Amino acid sequence: MNIFAIGDLHLSFANPKPMNIFGELWNDHPEKIRTAWEATVAPEDLVLIPGDISWAMQLEEAKQDLDYIASLPGTKVMIRGNHDYWWSSISKIRKSVDPSIHVLQNDSITIGDVTIAGVRGWDCPGGYKFDEHDRKVYEREVVRLQMSLDHAMNQKARQLIVMLHYPPTNEKHHASGFLEMLTRYPVDKVVYGHLHGKEGHRHALEGVHHGIEFHLTACDYLNFAPLKLTSSKA
Template sequence: MAIYVIGDLHLSFGVDKPMDIFGAHWVNHHEKIRKNWINLINHNDLVLIPGDTSWAMNLDEAMVDLEWVHSLPGQKILIRGNHDYWWSSVTKMNRLFEDIKFLQNNYFIYENYAICGTRGWICPNDYKFTEHDKKIYERELHRLKLSIEAAVKDGYKELLVMTHYPPTNDKLQPSEFTKIYEAYGVKKVIYGHLHGKESFDGGLQGEKNGVYYYLTSCDALEFKPLKILD
């Protein structure tokens, strides 16, 4: 059993939103993901999908994309991305599939790991951080704490966090998110959202103050799920 990650699938089987407008590497990207997924992942493995799973605008439209994820091997945990407008009540969604769980203000267990997380938001920066951004940023920090503290209260010490947004700004400066991770002893943090080489270079990756960070947008991973734990 192992934990894999891949984010920003940007599926659009139910809506007209082709990804190849963003470059030739996106042509039939879902087929690349499917091939790599099936070659790597077994039924007992866990796959973390940190947001932007579907371009659908509502849950009915998203079902064809979620069914596609359901058809692939492994257990899956999803969080919401900034483009997941279809996201509905997690109570309702968590009844849809036995192998897909939706994470929001809660946590899930995989062996001795607690999988925590929230969507996140842009971190304070020099070019755009409005009062509106500050409000959402603080709300997401609260949601992250709710998730982590629920796991800690139940006795879990091995913490893995997934967010959609990066944990820092593009200058890789410390944020309230990174402070939380360090304070609670989070082992690994995965995130997505960033696309394109220039953006990839602005994403925190590797070990920092005892926390290991992974950028897992599917194009950053060349559409191949990344194993982060055996």
């Protein structure tokens, strides 16, 4: 089983919202994603999608976007991003999605030898736009990350990958509650999205820090091709 990650799909089949306002590289991006995905991902593989899946406002409106994801090879695990307004009741979503899709919300799932934990996250203190409203949400999301990691430990995780939508630190890569929490647990890798364009990408936390691999997996950063994280036996 190979493991891939790609986030920030920003699909909008029901009510098209062209993404090329963010640059020509976004032209026909769903087709770019499909072409690269089908060329690299096999049916037995696992693909992590760390949020900003659909621009839809309601679950019913997101159905075409979720059907598109279901049509792609592999098992998919998704978390909520800050633009996933359609994401309401987690139980309702789990009943609605195709069996090839698993959704996480402050918990975890084990597939083969890999356990995936996931929370949305939030902006971190010391960031350029961080304010007191952000602090309340940030502190709540740190607690939710702990809940997710504890859930993973209860499953006796052997290989632990964490999905966040937001990066786990601010633009200056200062210490954060997310980083502190991640280092308390045997986390192997962290994948996240949210950062777009040259300005966003240059703030990415990449490589090994505190013994953990960090990967920005926003689809424009990956040129719309799923990033291969590792391979292991299912």
